Amino acid sequence: xxYKHYVLVCxxxxxxxxxxxxxxxxxxTEVANAGLEHDVQVVKTGCxxxxxxxPIVKVLPEDAFxxxxxxxxxxxxxxxxxxxxxxxxxxxYADESGKTSAVPEExxxxxxxxRIVLRNCGLIDPEKIDEYIARDGYAALEKVLFEMxxxxxxxxxxxxxxxxxxxxxFPTWMKWNFTKQVESDVKYIVCNADEGDPGxxxxxxxxxxxxxxxxxxxxxxxxxxxxNQGFIYIRAEYPLAIKRLEIAMAQAREYGxxxxxxxxxxxxxxxxxxxxxxxxxxxxxxxxLASIEGKRGMPTPKPPFPAVCGLWKKPTVINNVETWxxxxxxxxxxxxxxxxxxxxxxxxxxxxxxxxxxxxxxxVEVPMGTTxxxxxxxxxxxxxxxxxxxxxxxGGPSGGVITAKxxxxxxxxxxxxxxxxxxxxxxxxxxxxxxxxIDVAKFYQExxxxxxxxxxxxxxxxxxxxxxxxTKISEGKGTMEDLEQLKExxxxxxxxxxxxxxxxxxxxxLSSLHYFYDEYLEHINEKKCRxxxxxxxxxxxxxxxxRGCTLCARKCPVNCISGEVRQKxxxxxxxxxxxxxxxxxxxxDAIEKR
Amino acid sequence: xxxxxxxxxxxxxxxxxxxxxxxxxxxxEIFIVIGMGTCGIAAGAKNVLNAxxxxxxxxxxxxxxxxxxxxxxxxHSEPTxxxxxxxxxxxxxxxxxxxLVDQLIDDHILxxxxxxxxxxDRPAGDIMK
Numbered sequence: 001x002x003y004k005h006y007v008l009v010c011x012x013x014x015x016x017x018x019x020x021x022x023x024x025x026x027x028x029t030e031v032a033n034a035g036l037e038h039d040v041q042v043v044k045t046g047c048x049x050x051x052x053x054x055p056i057v058k059v060l061p062e063d064a065f066x067x068x069x070x071x072x073x074x075x076x077x078x079x080x081x082x083x084x085x086x087x088x089x090x091x092x093y094a095d096e097s098g099k100t101s102a103v104p105e106e107x108x109x110x111x112x113x114x115r116i117v118l119r120n121c122g123l124i125d126p127e128k129i130d131e132y133i134a135r136d137g138y139a140a141l142e143k144v145l146f147e148m149x150x151x152x153x154x155x156x157x158x159x160x161x162x163x164x165x166x167x168x169x170f171p172t173w174m175k176w177n178f179t180k181q182v183e184s185d186v187k188y189i190v191c192n193a194d195e196g197d198p199g200x201x202x203x204x205x206x207x208x209x210x211x212x213x214x215x216x217x218x219x220x221x222x223x224x225x226x227x228n229q230g231f232i233y234i235r236a237e238y239p240l241a242i243k244r245l246e247i248a249m250a251q252a253r254e255y256g257x258x259x260x261x262x263x264x265x266x267x268x269x270x271x272x273x274x275x276x277x278x279x280x281x282x283x284x285x286x287x288x289l290a291s292i293e294g295k296r297g298m299p300t301p302k303p304p305f306p307a308v309c310g311l312w313k314k315p316t317v318i319n320n321v322e323t324w325x326x327x328x329x330x331x332x333x334x335x336x337x338x339x340x341x342x343x344x345x346x347x348x349x350x351x352x353x354x355x356x357x358x359x360x361x362x363x364v365e366v367p368m369g370t371t372x373x374x375x376x377x378x379x380x381x382x383x384x385x386x387x388x389x390x391x392x393x394x395g396g397p398s399g400g401v402i403t404a405k406x407x408x409x410x411x412x413x414x415x416x417x418x419x420x421x422x423x424x425x426x427x428x429x430x431x432x433x434x435x436x437x438i439d440v441a442k443f444y445q446e447x448x449x450x451x452x453x454x455x456x457x458x459x460x461x462x463x464x465x466x467x468x469x470x471t472k473i474s475e476g477k478g479t480m481e482d483l484e485q486l487k488e489x490x491x492x493x494x495x496x497x498x499x500x501x502x503x504x505x506x507x508x509x510l511s512s513l514h515y516f517y518d519e520y521l522e523h524i525n526e527k528k529c530r531x532x533x534x535x536x537x538x539x540x541x542x543x544x545x546x547r548g549c550t551l552c553a554r555k556c557p558v559n560c561i562s563g564e565v566r567q568k569x570x571x572x573x574x575x576x577x578x579x580x581x582x583x584x585x586x587x588x589d590a591i592e593k594r
Numbered sequence: 595x596x597x598x599x600x601x602x603x604x605x606x607x608x609x610x611x612x613x614x615x616x617x618x619x620x621x622x623e624i625f626i627v628i629g630m631g632t633c634g635i636a637a638g639a640k641n642v643l644n645a646x647x648x649x650x651x652x653x654x655x656x657x658x659x660x661x662x663x664x665x666x667x668x669x670h671s672e673p674t675x676x677x678x679x680x681x682x683x684x685x686x687x688x689x690x691x692x693x694l695v696d697q698l699i700d701d702h703i704l705x706x707x708x709x710x711x712x713x714x715d716r717p718a719g720d721i722m723k
Contacts, residue, residue, distance in 0.1 A: 003613070004647050004660075061659045085630035085662025124614065134610025138603060146600065256597025263600050 003041040005082055006060040007031075008122065012047030012208050013201075013240050015055035019071050020044075023055055026074035034078055046121035046209015049363035050109055053093060058104075058122070065104045066091035095381075109360050112378050114341070116349045117202075117325045118365050121209030126244050129251035132212040138257055140331035144220050145265045148331075150180060153224040159335030161347035162327075166192060166283070166320030167395065167424045168500070169346070169413035172327075175317055178307035180225040182315040187227035189218045189269075190311065190318040192288055193234035193241070196280040197396030198447060200427035202351040203321035205363055207234070207241040210325065211248035215258065215271060217327035221317050222269040230271040231311070233288050235278045245273060280397075280451035283425075284499045285310075285318045287453065298455045299499035320425065322351055342368030346412035350423070356392075356430035357384050369410040372402055376430060387432040391515070395424025397444040397451075398504030400511025401437070420511040422504065436533035437516040438523055441509045442470040448505040459502025462493040466509055473520065475536040476527040483520060486513060532593055535578040542569050542582075545590035552582035552591065615656045624658035624703060629674040631665025637672035638691065645695040646675075653699060671714050677702055688714040 009015075009024045024044050031040045048056045053067035059081050066077065069091055080086045093107050104110045115121075124131035132138070144153055157173035164170045179187060191214055195203040207214060218230040234242055249271055252258040260268045274292045281287045282297040289311045291297035310316025326348060330338045339347045346368040352375065355361045359381035366375060372392060376382065383389050391401040394411075400421035402409070409415050416423050431440060445467040454460045466489055469482045490506030497503045513520060522528045529537040542552075548566040553559075560576050563569030571582070583591040598606070626646055630639050646660050658679075668674050671688030677698065678684045687698060689712060701707045 004643070062661055063659075084632075084635070084664075085628075086664055130606065130610050131614060133603065133607050134614040136607065139607065142600060142603060254597075255603075257603075259597075263598060263603060 004039045005036075005041070005062075007040060007042045007077070007082075008045045008058040008060065009042065010046075010048050010054060010056045010122065011044035011126070012051070012054075012121075012205055013238075014047070014051040016240065018055045020055040022071035023057065023069055023074060026071050027057075027078065030074045030078040031082070034083060036078070036082060040078075040082055043125045044127075045123060046126050047118070047205040047363055048122040049113075049118065049205075049365070050107075050360065051362040052360045053362075056122075057091075062087070063104065064088075065093060065107070067093045108381060109362070109364075109379055112370065112374055113365050114349050114367050115365050116329055116341070117206060117322050117351050118209065118363065119329065120213065121205060121363075124210070126209050126211055127247050129212060129248065129255060129257075132210070136332055137212055137328075138216055140328035141216050141219050141223075141257065142263060143331055144223055145263060145267055150224045150226070153220065153331070154180065156331060156335040157327075160330045160338040161335075161345075162323065162330060162338065163346060163413060164319060165322035165326070165350065165423075165425070167398065167422060169423060172319060172323055175307050175319070176221060176225055178305065179227075179315040179317045182308055184315050186229075186312075186314045187225055188311040188314055188316040189222050189225070189227045189230035190289070190292070190306075190316055191218055191230065191232040191234075191324055192283065192285065192318055192320045193232055193238070194276050194283040194288060195235070195238075195321070195425060196278070196283045196451075197398075197425050197427040198444075199355045199429050200353045200396060200425050202353050202363055202426050204238050204241050206321050206325050206351070207238070208244055211241075211245045212252065213328055214245075214321055214324045215248055215252055217324035218271060219258065219262065219269045220327055220331060221319070221324075223267050225315070225317055227317070228268050228270070230269065231274050231292055232271060233274045233276055233282070233292055235282075236275045237278050242273065242275070249273075279453070280447070281453040281499070281501050284501055287499065288318070289316065296453075298453045299501075301498060322426070343410060343412045345414055350411070350426055352426045352428045354380050354428050354430070356428075357387065357432040357435070358382070358430040359384055368412045371408050371410055373407045375411070375428070376407070380430065383430065383432045385432075387434060390431045390433055390435055391437070393421075393429040393431065393440065393444075393508065394427070395422040395504075395507070396427045396429075397447050398422060398500065398507055399424045399427075400507045401431075401440075401515055403515045420514060421507065434531050434533070436474075436529050436531035437512045437519050438470060438474050438529075439531070439533040441512045442467065442474060444508040445470055445505070448501070452501065452505070456496075456498035456502060458493045458496040459498065459505060462489050462497070462502065463505050465489050466506060470509065473523050474529075474534040476523065476534070478520075478524040480524065483513065483524070486510075538578055539573060539594055540571055540576060540578065540580070540582060541592050541594070542571060542590050543592055544568065545588045547588055547590070549587070551585050551587070555581045555585045557581060612651070612654070612656055622657045622659045624655070624677070624679040626658060626660045627663050627676040627678070628660065629664070629666050629668070629672060629676075630662040631669075631672075633665055633669040634672045634674065639673035641692055642673045642675065642690050642695060645692040646699075649695055649699050653704070655699070655703065658703070668714055674714065679703065681706055682708075686714045687712045 027042045057066040057069045080088050162172045276282050282291045284299050287297045287299040306316045351365045391403045448463040452459045490510045493506045546568040553561040560572040673690045674688050675690045676686045
């Protein structure tokens with residue numbers, strides 16, 4: 001029986017934490033109150049991507065797209081849109097000029113996107129396998145099991161040109177082929193869902209919005225390389241993704257899409273979940289495998305590569321969530337179709353988590369080769385508060401900065417590496433003129449210091465040394481020799497560190513040093529931080545605008561402002577902690593920051 | 595639920611497809627816009643809407659979207675339905691009822707022929723804004 005209307009409510013973590021759950025319940029109650037429960041289906045789906053404006057509710061077939069919905073809006077949506085067929089203007093997305101667009105196609109955020117990985121996110125209910133099946137789900141598995149040989153699958157993957165989305169961009173077909181060629185009684189398939197880059201959440205959203213796509217892909221790889229067991233390694237901080245995966249696995253088992261003799265064939269495959277404790281290093285494949293084995297999550301030198309000698313010393317295919325999510329579409333639509341999207345050497349799309357000083361933060365999926373300008377300005381809507389664009393950090397703590405000069409570079413694996421950064425898992429943190437590049441580099445370095453597992457000294461000592469030097473520079477105590485040392489230590493780490501974490505940890509420092517050398521020089525020679533972020537280098541003073549209202553003195557948390565009423569006040573620089581409270585509260589523009 | 599065979603899976607996919615397809619609006623070419631202002635509803639637009647959805651489902655027409663709109667200023671001939679599709683001019687039909695819906699789908703949408711007797715002129719531009 002067909003419903004007349006569908007109300008899709010975002011059920012991603014972002015929107016759930018803004019009470020999407022209550023919106024869902026209220027909508028259901030309101031629909032029932034209006035006697036429409038047979039005409040209207042309320043569905044909780046995966047992430048729509050437009051997290052900046054969440055929670056999001058979409059009404060179909062009107063295609064009414066509502067943003068920043070509150071639980072109390074449910075009644076109006078039901079009464080206006082469902083019963084009377086009118087758009088609730090108040091809830092429609094309004095752009096800068098105040099023009100409202102109630103249809104997603106009219107919203108700039110969606111116009112340049114192309115959704116392959118996120119094809120089902122925001123469309124199906126991730127907790128219902130039937131809806132996934134109706135979207136051609138498990139059609140790829142069916143095709144592979146009954147129409148293709150393992151070699152044909154590898155060939156199709158090769159034609160598609162799919163490269164690992166976890167960061168390094170290694171061709172997926174090659175990984176599979178290595179494992180396929182090794183003789184072994186037992187082989188394993190592993191999904192790397194240990195997403196650890198600060199600001200990145202595309203894997204979480206994919207698992208929350210479309211868990212079956214990953215399960216199906218893993219089974220396809222199992223058939224191709226001859227493995228019967230898969231593991232999903234996911235961090236325990238992703239409770240919703242874990243829950244949805246567990247539901248999906250139970251449903252797939254019930255339907256016989258996982259387990260013994262899948263769809264009556266002689267292929268058997270099952271998957272288990274392994275929870276990680278959230279160590280960044282466990283995103284590195286050898287450390288991840290050690291962690292699955294129950295050992296301490298530390299990397300081992302490569303070779304041997306996991307493809308040949310991985311989990312419990314058995315050949316193991318390990319791919320990241322986003323890579324897996326691409327596989328079923330490649331099989332159903334063909335490698336050629338996939339290769340036609342994106343650039344020559346980087347086919348397909350990439351999902352980016354756009355965050356930082358950007359108007360529309362959210363999940364964005366674009367064809368490879370899209371320029372940073374399109375992502376930041378057309379999709380992201382530009383910089384918040386009309387500030388100037390400074391740079392974008394791609395690849396998180398392993399990547400580097402892309403500056404305004406390179407904003408027109410088409411983004412793909414190779415161009416990012418050439419620019420001194422890397423794709424990483426796809427985090428994109430946008431910085432504006434108020435961000436100090438040394439402060440940013442220091443933030444990432446601090447992250448690496450904490451996340452270094454400590455096994456190899458280049459990483460353990462290197463990250464700490466880099467952090468110490470950056471701290472010194474941010475305090476205005478840096479010297480020119482320090483800059484040389486940053487480079488020297490960084491280069492050594494790149495060559496000598498054991499795993500990807502240590503090898504890429506100096507990237508944010510080296511790339512910022514390369515592109516923002518003048519800012520480093522300013523900190524050292526002029527003891528000046530142009531963004532006003534390095535606290536030790538700024539001073540707050542009170543100018544003649546001061547009327548002596550005493551507000552700042554009362555707001556100052558360390559009581560370092562003194563002065564008589566109606567007299568100009570002064571700040572005791574020895575006690576000032578540079579918190580900026582005085583400046584924030586002053587009504588007469590009397591506080592100056594230098 | 596027992597384990598699926600290949601046949602079961604295919605059947606399930608077909609059965610679910612139509613429903614999921616109605617959620618997707620891009621790539622669809624036929625738009626059926628029903629006037630659901632107070633005037634339209636009072637004249638029976640709700641029945642027309644139901645008839646369209648049932649009939650489209652019955653005929654297996656999946657590339658059509660049924661949308662609702664407010665009053666077009668043609669209150670005298672409600673319920674009104676506008677059909678927009680490739681190969682046909684955008685046409686407004688007035689005084690539509692369930693029986694006419696069958697005819698509209700068979701003749702206008704499938705047969706690509708205008709259904710005479712119910713065609714209404716588009717209101718003047720200044721009224722339509």
